[in-house]
Amino acid sequence: MTRPDSTNFSRRRFLAVGGGVAAGAALTACGGGKSADEAAGGTDSGSEFTGKYTGPAVTLSYWNGFTGGDGPFMDELVKRFQTENPKITIKQNTIQWADFYQKVPAAVTAGKGPDVGVMHQDQLATNAVRKIIVPVDDVASALGLKESDFSPQNWKAGIYQDKRYGIPLDVHSLAMYWREDAAESAGMTDPPTDADSFDQALQALQKSGQDEPFWMPSRWPSHLIFLSLLWQNGGEPYAEDGSKATFDSEEGIEALTWQVEQIKKGYSPENVAIDTQYVGFKNNPPKTAITWDGIWQINDLKGADVPFGIAPLPKIGDQEAVWANSHNFFISSQASKDDNKFDAARVFIDWMSKQSAEWAGAGMVPARKSIREGSEVTSSTQAPIAESIDTMRFLPPVPGLGDVQAQTLEIAVNEATLLKTSPEDALKDAAGKATTAMEENLKKYGS
């Protein structure tokens, strides 16, 4: 299974480094002594952007994390770009996302990283403050990208300190999947849309023989379910300026309590370990008839010939909202030091952005409205999700937030869904730690 986010683990690499502990790893990464400002100084370099590359032949190192069902689509796009732009050679390097965010900073710092690449929107601020990536405002304006062509949330989440660091390729959110076979025997015709109809659907499924129709994970993507519900309840997980964690609010406690209730009501077994709910969903006959997971699983489910339906998450709280993230193109500080590479990188991003309709085949929702309304998307499996793009919510662009969340919010959700700690206690404790860590980050990165 491939997750386009960073909780997936990196086995080999961690094993290799774990033994040698910290010191050895730092040795390889700190070389050069180049100041970060020098590295970032290339923002103004590169000639007027025309969308055409006119310089000498150049090789671009292009890194991404499309290791799953999305990979072949990206390979195909790169191949086509090559035929149309013979002067630019693309050297693609595909690494699991979890490793990606460890490797890119080290590799770019050492001058051996990507010139251009794709990363998640919620990682842009962290890498911007580390001067790993450089602003791409001029690419955005040359591409004629306007806020009106994007969901406002998606557009704003790519801006850090008044500069744009990413060109959105797609958005991907959580969605509700159900098994067609189970739904049929339960007489479920329309997907549930709110808390009541969802509860009724679960009861109908139970009556039809699905004893535990909605397995509640204790790990991925449980914290994304939590965030979605928190937003549905009208809360915010973090202060916009990155000064405070607020996920222990009333809205947050209510969200996590709802998750725990699904277990207590018997809709889910206890102790659902990592990935179990997804394996149970794919099983024949299904162990769980409904699961909430990312839309990037579409191709995996199709490949396994699972009969499934997909719809936006039901409105459990007061308003529709769902956690989402976005793949964004970036240019590294490494490329910005070489005018030709910088130009070529801009041409590459421009070209790719225009092809994002084809990228819909990878199971994602194109970021641009104009493309989202095209037939490639409206006829795709994820069309119902694409329609609800305005309900998608993104984490604020706060440097270091991803790590804070992994060490606090995710652990609180884990403890509560394993019924070890009450939702309130778990969230209060984690939010306190998160706030301390966020204050430390503000000091470290400057605000």
Place this chain on the structure above:
Amino acid sequence: MAVTTTPATAAGRREGDAIAAGGRGGGSPALRSHGITPWLFLAPYLVLFLAFVIAPAVYGIWISLHDWDYTLPGKPFVGLDNYTALFDPDSLAYERFWRSMRATAIFTILSVPLLIVIPLLVALAMNQKFRGRNAFRAIYFAPYVLGVAVVAVMWRFLLDNNIGMVNYYLGKLGLPDDIAWTTSVPAAWFALVGVTVWWTLGFNAVIYLAGLQDIPKELYEAAEVDGASAWQRFRNVTLPGLRPVTIFVLMVTIIASANMFGQAYLMTRGAPGTETRTAIYQIAETGLRQFQMGSAAAMSYVLTLVLMITSLVVFWLLRERSAD
């Protein structure tokens, strides 16, 4: 070995020249050659040891004195702050680190006795003469050749409490079939220790087996002539004969268990909460995921110190006994 011989010989030859030169200088050739020769013989390893063990270790101390994020240009010197934070109950690092040290201690205390005793029993069995002995030896050793990723991912699915085979068959046997092997304690500790024993017992067993085959047959014959029972032969011949091997196995196993990481990282992900997150796991998270190299280096040094003290205590205990 062959690799080191060649340069050592070459070095020895150059050494001969040096002695000749030294002789003309009027010093004592024998003494001088004694001073340099061992170093030259050690050189090939010593260079690697200095470059890849000592230098990084010293560099690690330097890192631990800074707020060291290698992706940021500034790495401010913070003195002993990273260490004092580990001993300050109000800091974030304190709770995380000592929780993980506790997890490491639990795992070590549970796993080491089993990894000392079970491989010994296996080795004793494998030392008997019976048909298919080599096949059994291979079977017991086989798991050890697997990587931790293979072992842990396989067992994660086998032990899954909702979809795993272990609980399924426990249920078939009329035993409790709802034990959460990977998401609750203490079940997770039994799972982690059990998998580790299954995985690594072959290694210790092979070393024991070599030790057993090293015990002179005459001793057993003499004991038999004296009318010793099987148990008495084991107590008075086998166990004393295995003493040096046991000390080695014990030390290696303690260090290996204290460094446990992959199993927890892949099977339980530290769950529930961070209960099964070991010290190495915490150090890796801190240094490589949060890029807090300074704090991670400080944690490593505290762990190292604890391990060194543990080793000394174990050595001391074993020396005590040998005085009896």
